[in-house]
Amino acid sequence: MNIIDFKDNVFLLSTKETSYLFRVDKYGHLEHIHYGPKVRMEDWDALSLKHKILFGSTVMYHERDDIMTLDSVAQEYGSYGQGDFKEASIEIEGNGSYTCDFRYVSHEIVEGNVPVKDLPSSYGAAQTLIVHTADDINGLKLDLYYSVYPEEDVISRRAVLINGSRKTFTLHRLMSYCLDLFEKDLVMMDFSGAWDKETHLNEKELKQGTYTIGSRVGFSSAKCNPGFLIRRKDTTEDHGKAWGFNLVYSGNHYSSVSKDEYSIHRIQGGISPERFHSELKAGQSFETPEAILTFSDRGLNHLSHHFHDFINEHIVRSDWKKKERPVLINSWEGFGFDFKKDDLIRKLARNAVSLGMELFVLDDGWFGRRNSDKRGLGDYNCNIRKIPGGISSLSSEIHKLGLLFGIWVEPEAINVDSKLYENHPEYALWEKDRPPFYGRNELLMDLTNPEVRDYIVDNVSRLIDDNKVDYIKWDMNRMMNAVSGEYNHEYLKGLYDVLGRLFLPRPWVLFESCSSGGNRFDLGMLCYSPQIWSSDDTDPIERIDIQKGLSYLYPLSTMGAHVSQSPHMQTLRATPLETRFNVSAYGCLGYELDLSLLSRLERIEVAKQIAFYKQHRHTFQYGRFYRGDQDEYETFEVKDDETMITKFRRIVHAVPVYDKLYLHDLDDEKVYRIESKPYLHNLKQFGHLINFVSPVKLNSEGKIVDTLSKIKGMEASIQTYEASGAALKSGIYLNNLFLGTGYNDNVRIPLDYGSDMYEVKEIQ
Numbered sequence: 001m002n003i004i005d006f007k008d009n010v011f012l013l014s015t016k017e018t019s020y021l022f023r024v025d026k027y028g029h030l031e032h033i034h035y036g037p038k039v040r041m042e043d044w045d046a047l048s049l050k051h052k053i054l055f056g057s058t059v060m061y062h063e064r065d066d067i068m069t070l071d072s073v074a075q076e077y078g079s080y081g082q083g084d085f086k087e088a089s090i091e092i093e094g095n096g097s098y099t100c101d102f103r104y105v106s107h108e109i110v111e112g113n114v115p116v117k118d119l120p121s122s123y124g125a126a127q128t129l130i131v132h133t134a135d136d137i138n139g140l141k142l143d144l145y146y147s148v149y150p151e152e153d154v155i156s157r158r159a160v161l162i163n164g165s166r167k168t169f170t171l172h173r174l175m176s177y178c179l180d181l182f183e184k185d186l187v188m189m190d191f192s193g194a195w196d197k198e199t200h201l202n203e204k205e206l207k208q209g210t211y212t213i214g215s216r217v218g219f220s221s222a223k224c225n226p227g228f229l230i231r232r233k234d235t236t237e238d239h240g241k242a243w244g245f246n247l248v249y250s251g252n253h254y255s256s257v258s259k260d261e262y263s264i265h266r267i268q269g270g271i272s273p274e275r276f277h278s279e280l281k282a283g284q285s286f287e288t289p290e291a292i293l294t295f296s297d298r299g300l301n302h303l304s305h306h307f308h309d310f311i312n313e314h315i316v317r318s319d320w321k322k323k324e325r326p327v328l329i330n331s332w333e334g335f336g337f338d339f340k341k342d343d344l345i346r347k348l349a350r351n352a353v354s355l356g357m358e359l360f361v362l363d364d365g366w367f368g369r370r371n372s373d374k375r376g377l378g379d380y381n382c383n384i385r386k387i388p389g390g391i392s393s394l395s396s397e398i399h400k401l402g403l404l405f406g407i408w409v410e411p412e413a414i415n416v417d418s419k420l421y422e423n424h425p426e427y428a429l430w431e432k433d434r435p436p437f438y439g440r441n442e443l444l445m446d447l448t449n450p451e452v453r454d455y456i457v458d459n460v461s462r463l464i465d466d467n468k469v470d471y472i473k474w475d476m477n478r479m480m481n482a483v484s485g486e487y488n489h490e491y492l493k494g495l496y497d498v499l500g501r502l503f504l505p506r507p508w509v510l511f512e513s514c515s516s517g518g519n520r521f522d523l524g525m526l527c528y529s530p531q532i533w534s535s536d537d538t539d540p541i542e543r544i545d546i547q548k549g550l551s552y553l554y555p556l557s558t559m560g561a562h563v564s565q566s567p568h569m570q571t572l573r574a575t576p577l578e579t580r581f582n583v584s585a586y587g588c589l590g591y592e593l594d595l596s597l598l599s600r601l602e603r604i605e606v607a608k609q610i611a612f613y614k615q616h617r618h619t620f621q622y623g624r625f626y627r628g629d630q631d632e633y634e635t636f637e638v639k640d641d642e643t644m645i646t647k648f649r650r651i652v653h654a655v656p657v658y659d660k661l662y663l664h665d666l667d668d669e670k671v672y673r674i675e676s677k678p679y680l681h682n683l684k685q686f687g688h689l690i691n692f693v694s695p696v697k698l699n700s701e702g703k704i705v706d707t708l709s710k711i712k713g714m715e716a717s718i719q720t721y722e723a724s725g726a727a728l729k730s731g732i733y734l735n736n737l738f739l740g741t742g743y744n745d746n747v748r749i750p751l752d753y754g755s756d757m758y759e760v761k762e763i764q
């Protein structure tokens with residue numbers, strides 16, 4: 001298979017299952033023809049939009065051509081001023097004019113990638129096509145880059161603008177890509193939310209008009225992830241056409257889908273043009289971040305698999321690429337700022353070892369005067385009152401216990417109440433002729449200042465190297481009210497410089513990025529941090545939506561997911577320990593609670609959970625993930641040589657209907673054994689009903705039940721089934737759920753927020 005072909009002015013980019021086709025028209029414009037299932041190069045004419053008659057009131061491109069108007073041409077990159085009235089991908093102003101008319105000059109095809117200057121980007125492409133275009137009148141040159149990843153069915157795009165004139169221009173917008181798609185009945189799926197409520201699926205049917213998503217909080221944001229999908233109305237998880245888009249960028253972003261009167265959908269994305277104005281002097285150039293595009297005609301699950309494979313193979317770096325991630329214990333939800341070394345060792349680390357955990361993470365509160373979030377950020381001196389002997393002694397004790405050692409930092413921010421601020425108030429970022437605006441009591445640091453970047457690199461390097469740190473949790477806890485879009489971009493370049501200097505030379509360090517949870521879950525950060533803390537919300541019921549939303553765009557190996565104490569500090573909801581594990585297992589598992597408060601029974605359950613997770617870890621982190629959409633329950637399924645599938649319930653209704661288990665991607669002819677994962681129900685959940693099975697009458701609120709519930713639970717019914725792959729794909733019925741008419745060992749107990757995980761193995 002040729003990856004990039006060029007013949008008779010037509011370009012064909014090929015991946016395993018997709019074709020991307022465009023051509024140079026008779027005027028030199030790049031006309032988009034097709035992005036979808038595989039087609040032949042010779043199909044270009046049949047596939048392209050026809051221009052046999054002029055549309056009313058449009059502007060003709062050429063005075064002797066009364067048919068051709070750029071307004072109804074699908075284009076590779078839209079600009080304003082020559083008859084195309086769709087939203088432009090470039091806005092640049094020189095001498096009061098915004099008009100641009102880029103036409104083909106030449107092209108080159110190179111092996112592999114051409115890295116983006118000063119920004120992270122993907123690696124390992126098969127080939128890259130660079131199409132050089134130019135506007136002969138204003139002297140601007142525009143290069144369009146297409147990198148092809150045949151195995152993952154991904155094409156990445158980006159643009160580089162070069163000022164080839166002698167004048168200075170002001171650049172207001174330069175999108176990474178533009179895709180003019182002609183399809184009927186499209187729906188846009190974006191992933192929006194807030195702190196504690198990230199990546200909730202948000203669907204909009206597209207009518208004539210413009211739909212935009214974006215961020216103006218300085219970072220990719222919990223309000224709206226930069227990744228989004230477009231699907232046909234009838235597309236489901238397992239059938240139909242869908243397109244996926246994302247950006248390798250962590251700053252203010254913008255994407256729009258506009259449907260015009262001809263039903264051309266112009267899709268584009270890149271750095272947010274809001275308040276963006278960059279001076280482009282003679283000879284200077286501007287490079288956009290890279291955008292990632294993918295297509296599938298086999299449903300949304302398959303589309304997500306393209307993203308997952310692409311990220312695991314071409315975005316994530318370091319020794320942790322494709323490596324199983326350790327089960328961690330994090331101090332934050334259990335202890336907050338209030339701990340002593342003794343608590344960390346006795347209550348957390350020793351228990352963690354005996355429960356089978358592998359990595360100890362000391363979260364916020366270990367440095368300076370940081371006993372609350374009001375002070376200390378910017379300082380790196382260990383608080384000796386909390387940790388006598390300092391971080392190196394803690395790290396060595398943790399290592400002696402056989403655990404890896406990890407630590408929290410928030411290097412981009414500064415508290416006014418800190419030693420650093422006393423010495424270097426100029427490092428803090430705010431408009432000095434206005435009062436400062438705080439977020440979580442902190443200011444950001446000016447990462448455009450090389451001295452600030454050196455300060456961070458020096459201190460974090462020392463922290464890692466002097467204390468044999470194996471893992472870093474890099475947090476960033478506020479939004480940025482940047483003076484301009486341009487400043488935001490320069491800040492991001494500064495951040496990437498810092499991350500590159502710190503982590504590329506230390507590939508053994510497991511770097512987990514965090515931003516009040518998922519305020520910066522994006523491909524830019526994933527180029528440095530193999531995993532990201534998905535959300536500060538650890539309530540598993542909320543997490544189902546958050547992790548499901550993330551799964552459309554990102555693989556399970558990138559999602560930090562922790563079991564925490566119930567009732568949950570974010571929702572006050574009480575949830576079963578089993579469900580907390582069952583959600584967190586679909587990601588990089590951790591625990592975030594005071595382990596010394598676990599009851600004897602909970603300890604046994606947690607130890608079993610961890611052993612189970614480790615046994616199936618490769619499947620949970622790197623298996624093929626499927627979202628189910630066949631019944632009222634949320635289903636997470638992950639498949640490697642084995643399948644782990646879980647059905648999650650929210651609110652139980654009386655007389656629950658029959659429910660089925662549907663599996664994906666099995667061999668029709670083979671026979672499989674399905675076994676439910678054993679677990680215990682907490683006796684207290686049954687209240688006074690316990691007396692229906694107890695030989696003696698018990699007070700459900702009394703001491704005996706209380707004590708009993710800490711050492712004994714009720715075994716969930718163990719279910720086993722056998723079925724062929726064909727039967728499992730069409731769906732097998734599960735045992736009945738409890739109906740209120742009685743109970744026996746074969747009946748499943750539903751419970752609000754309950755869940756059941758099944759292990760599916762081929763029978764030899």
Ligand code: GLA
Pocket residue numbers: 332363364373408475477514515516517533536
């Ligand atoms: C943020 C993070 C949390 C925790 C706290 C510590 O909120 O998202 O996980 O690290 O900061 O202050």
